Amino acid sequence: MAADASARVTDLTAEVHACLTFGEAEELFDLTAAFARDGLAAGLKVIWLSDGGPALAAELAKRGIPAESAMAAGQLTTARPEGRLLSGQAFCADAAVGWLAGQVESASREGFPGLRVAMDMRWALRPVAGVEELPRFEEGIAAALSGSTAAVLCQYDRDRFDPVTLASVAGAHTLSVAAATYHAGPLLRICRQYAPPGIRIAGELDWQSEEPLALALAEAVRFDGDVMVNMSALAFTDARCTRMIADAARAIASSHAVTLRCLPEVAPGFARLGLTGVPGIRLVAADGR
Amino acid sequence: MAGDRGHEAAGPGDQGTAPTGFTALDQEFDARSLYALRAAVAAHAAKAGLSRQAVYDVTAAAHELAANAVVHGAGQGRVRLWTDDRFLYCQVTDGGSANGSTPWPAEQGHGLWLVDQVASDLSIEHGSTGTTITARFALEPA
Numbered sequence: 001m002a003a004d005a006s007a008r009v010t011d012l013t014a015e016v017h018a019c020l021t022f023g024e025a026e027e028l029f030d031l032t033a034a035f036a037r038d039g040l041a042a043g044l045k046v047i048w049l050s051d052g053g054p055a056l057a058a059e060l061a062k063r064g065i066p067a068e069s070a071m072a073a074g075q076l077t078t079a080r081p082e083g084r085l086l087s088g089q090a091f092c093a094d095a096a097v098g099w100l101a102g103q104v105e106s107a108s109r110e111g112f113p114g115l116r117v118a119m120d121m122r123w124a125l126r127p128v129a130g131v132e133e134l135p136r137f138e139e140g141i142a143a144a145l146s147g148s149t150a151a152v153l154c155q156y157d158r159d160r161f162d163p164v165t166l167a168s169v170a171g172a173h174t175l176s177v178a179a180a181t182y183h184a185g186p187l188l189r190i191c192r193q194y195a196p197p198g199i200r201i202a203g204e205l206d207w208q209s210e211e212p213l214a215l216a217l218a219e220a221v222r223f224d225g226d227v228m229v230n231m232s233a234l235a236f237t238d239a240r241c242t243r244m245i246a247d248a249a250r251a252i253a254s255s256h257a258v259t260l261r262c263l264p265e266v267a268p269g270f271a272r273l274g275l276t277g278v279p280g281i282r283l284v285a286a287d288g289r
Numbered sequence: 290m291a292g293d294r295g296h297e298a299a300g301p302g303d304q305g306t307a308p309t310g311f312t313a314l315d316q317e318f319d320a321r322s323l324y325a326l327r328a329a330v331a332a333h334a335a336k337a338g339l340s341r342q343a344v345y346d347v348t349a350a351a352h353e354l355a356a357n358a359v360v361h362g363a364g365q366g367r368v369r370l371w372t373d374d375r376f377l378y379c380q381v382t383d384g385g386s387a388n389g390s391t392p393w394p395a396e397q398g399h400g401l402w403l404v405d406q407v408a409s410d411l412s413i414e415h416g417s418t419g420t421t422i423t424a425r426f427a428l429e430p431a
Contacts, residue, residue, distance in 0.1 A: 187324055204324060204327070206323060206352065206356065207356065207360070208320065208323075236327060236345075236348065236349070236352070238349070238352055238353065238356065238400065239349075239353055239400040239402070239403040240400070264341075264342070265341055265342050265344075265345035265346075266345070268342070269349070269403075272403075272406055
C-alpha cells in the first residue's frame, strides 16, 4: 500500500505499519510516548527499540507514561535493537521479520489483545552489515502484521537519513505519522504535543508569528482535557505573545487544568501578567525538558 | 566596553545620549533583523556581567523598543548599548520617519509597560530626527 496517507499518532489501529519521520528528539519522544500510552491504556503489549537504553523509559515517564509499573508487569519493553533487529552489528531482513513475527505470536500467547512496536531506525545509520536489506525488511513487515492485532511504528530521523533511503522505505508503510505543525521555520516551531496533550513552542517567538500562535492556542483552548503549553525550548517570547499565551491559559483554566512549562527567565513574564496562584493554571519554570 | 570614563560621559542626567567612543554595541535593525539584534544584545549584556535573568530582561526590553520602532515608527532604527560602572544603557532610536509623520506613540504602551517593569528607569525623547528611548539597567555588584 502506498504511504501517502497521513495520520495522527493517536489514530493508529491494529495492522498498521506507520512511518514516523522526526526532526528532533523531542518530537520522537513525544510521539512515541503517545503511541505507548494509548497502547498501554488499551491493554496492549508495547515494545520500543532504540539506542537510548534505560533513558528511554525515563523519557516515557517524564511524559506521564507509567513506564516502571508497565515494565514490571511485562507490558512494556524498551530495548536496544541488538539481539532483536540486529545480530551483533549485522542485519538480515528475514531474521528481523522473524523476530517481529515471534513477538506478535508471544504477545498473543501471553494473553495481550495486541502488540505495538516502535522501532527507532537510527541503527541503520551505523556501519551495519546487511543494511541494504532495510527496504526488504520494511516490505516484509506487512506479512508479519497480516491478520494480527499488531501495529508497527518505524521511526526515521529525517535530517540524518538520506532522501533516497527515506523514499525507498516510504512505499512499504501504510501511513505516515507526524506531529501536527502550525509553524516550522529556522527560528520557531509550533506544533501539537501528544503526551501530555497540548502544544509545543520552541525557538524564538515575537509578534511576527502571531498568526500560527493564535491558531495553535485556539486549538489548545478547544482540547478536551488538561493541556500543557510546553515552552521548555522557547528561548524568547515578546510581550505581545506572552499576553496571548496568558489569555489562552486563562480561557483553558475555566474548564481544564493548564500547565505552562517554560525556562526560568521566561516565567517572570507570565508572573507579571498575574498567572501565579490562578486556580487551574500551573506555571512551571524549569531548565531542560 | 565602557569603563569609568563611560560613566562620566553618561550620567543619570544625560542618559539620552550615547557616549561617543564607549558604545559596546551600535546596530541597525528592521523587522527582518530583530532576531540578530536580540542575539547581539544578549551577548553584550552577558559580557557586561549581568545574570541570566537580567540578560533576558535587557534583551526583551531592547526587542520591545525596537519592535515599537518597526511597527509604529520608521520601520527601522538603531540600538546602542553601553555601560558605566553602575548601569547598562540600552538606547533605541527610530531614526525618524521619511515622510515626516508623527513620532511613534511611545506613550501608548506597545511593550513599553514591559520595559518599564524590567528596567531601573526609562527616558523618552521626541526630536526632529525621531524618537529616542533609553532604558537603564542596574549592574549587579561583582
